Amino acid sequence: MVGGFLKDVVKNKVFLLMVLPGALWFLFFSYIPMFGTVIAFKEYRFSRDGFWASIVNSDWVGFDNFKFLFSTNDAYIITRNTLLYNIAFIVLGLVLSVVMAVVLSELVNKKLAKVYQTGMFLPYFLSWVIVGYFAFSFLSSQRGMLNQVFAYFGWEPVQWYSDPKFWPYILILVILWKAVGYNSVVYLASIMGIDKSLYEAAMIDGANKWQQIRSITIPMLSPIITIMTLLAVGKIFYADFGLFYQVPRDSGTLYSVTNVIDTYVYRGLKTTGEIGMSTAAGLYQSLVGFILVITSNAIVRKYNKDGALF
Incomplete structure (x- = not known):
């Protein structure tokens, strides 16, 4: 059995070397840090004995670190903002990315498309x-x-950084401007892989461009759309820290519409220095994301096995 394993390694050594950097990245930044989740249940205090000794010597506090997220008056606001923004990002980002990919694929001048x-x-x-x-x-x-x-037009200036009502639209516009072009590449690559004979047959049958997109392009994109949506749902309790902290410039008057779980935890960590609290927030986000991915994937698999992640 060991000999067969070594034979497979030697046979596929080129492919294994290709995936090695990514595998090491996940090992050091995703799997090894999982041992540190125990800090979420301890009153972590760093000592001179080192990181691991500090974890062992810190006192157990149970779920007290989790109370920071749920026992404050801001718990509803940060949860609402995180969920609603991410839902808007997922829906609008998906639609615009697919539209952009379809438009680019239909451009006759490919150099201009690039x-x-x-x-x-x-x-x-x-x-x-x-x-x-x-x-x-x-x-x-x-x-x-x-x-x-x-x-110039004689209108009154707007105090953008003091008026919260504009910022849901501003943040959504900024994230779409930044991410749609990148996300459209995945869908554009999928469109390029569609068999051209399908479009030729549709043209012979008299289908116009819109009918070709609706009947061929979109159905052929549905598996990758489902997979990308499932992956996005897994991060629905995560917020892009830079978007919600840097773009509003950490303006206190905008917290009602810009304060999300990540920025709230950061400000709490900066104020109190409680590492256990931030670890508890990260564990909570990961656990909820895991449950959402498993649930969403089960629903998709029930109706379309080919579109499920696993």
């Missing part, structure tokens, strides 16, 4: 700090571009 694709792909690589300053250049109360336009 230029458009590169232009939409670029924002994904910008850090949230840079994006936050971009947003500030538009929304600054004194020198912001939008307020200068308003002043």
